[in-house]
Amino acid sequence: MDYEEKTLHKESIYNGKIIDVCVHEVQLPDGRTGKREVVNHPGAVAVIARTPSDKIILVRQYRKALEKELFEIPAGKLEPGEDPEMSASRELEEETGYRAQGLKKTASFYTSPGFADEIIHLYEAEQVTRGQTSTDEDEFVELVEVSLEEAQELIREEKIHDAKTMYAVQHLMLSRR
Structure with missing residues (x-):
């Protein structure tokens, strides 16, 4: 059986700074039609x-959608046409002031494939050195450096509570074995 849902009609209902939202009328695999909201x-x-002393570099910031502060690995959206590796290097420096001598791609994953096409490209920084931060004018973050054990405790306390950072901590735990 083919599980593809063919789009019959698409209507844009919101175009924003970060996301666009469309409603798709689709033909389902059994021939019926349905609606899908897509971000x-x-x-x-x-x-x-x-860090050189093996501390994980995090940023603490308020997340309006959750109405709470989270500790997260440095991250940001891709600019149109921007190479993901270049973006990763830029985001690391902007948010933390750290520069990496190199970046190694770890994985790419979809965040919420049930309704969004967002993909995150995850990199591991090699040999970082401290520099100056230069966050966006509407971005307020605090640099935090924690041990792997402290990161695990932040997960238990739900202060690290996003998938990308939890994935990163798990990756570090597995790479220590």
């Missing part, structure tokens, strides 16, 4: 970075 996102990058 289009340009994609994002995230960076697992550790």
